[in-house]
Structures are given as structure tokens and as C-alpha cells.
Amino acid sequence: ALADAVLRLARDPVERQRMGNEGHERATQLFSQEDMHAAYARLYEEMALARRG
Numbered sequence: 001a002l003a004d005a006v007l008r009l010a011r012d013p014v015e016r017q018r019m020g021n022e023g024h025e026r027a028t029q030l031f032s033q034e035d036m037h038a039a040y041a042r043l044y045e046e047m048a049l050a051r052r053g
Contacts (some may be wrong), residue, residue: 009016 009019
């Protein structure tokens with residue numbers, strides 16, 4: 001099943017492009033620079049509080 005899907009994509013440049021575009025858009029939404037900065041700041045704060053606690 002996986003091999004068939006890979007072969008199907010290998011033969012379909014339009015589908016590859018579509019999937020690549022959708023993947024890029026999703027990654028951009030989920031992992032924006034601002035969101036990642038905020039997530040790391042929260043993590044560091046939690047770690048600092050746990051160390052004190």
C-alpha cells in the first residue's frame with residue numbers, strides 16, 4: 001500500500017505540488033516564529049519554576 005502511494009506520487013507532479021503546498025501552509029500555521037518563541041519562553045519559565053520549587 002505504501003509503495004503504491006509512493007509510486008502514484010512519483011508519477012503525478014501536480015499532486016506532489018499540491019501536497020507540498022498544503023504541507024508548507026500547515027507547517028507555517030502550526031509553527032510560526034511567534035508561536036515557537038512563545039512556546040519556548042513558557043517552557044523555560046516552567047523549567048525555572050520547577051528548579052526553584
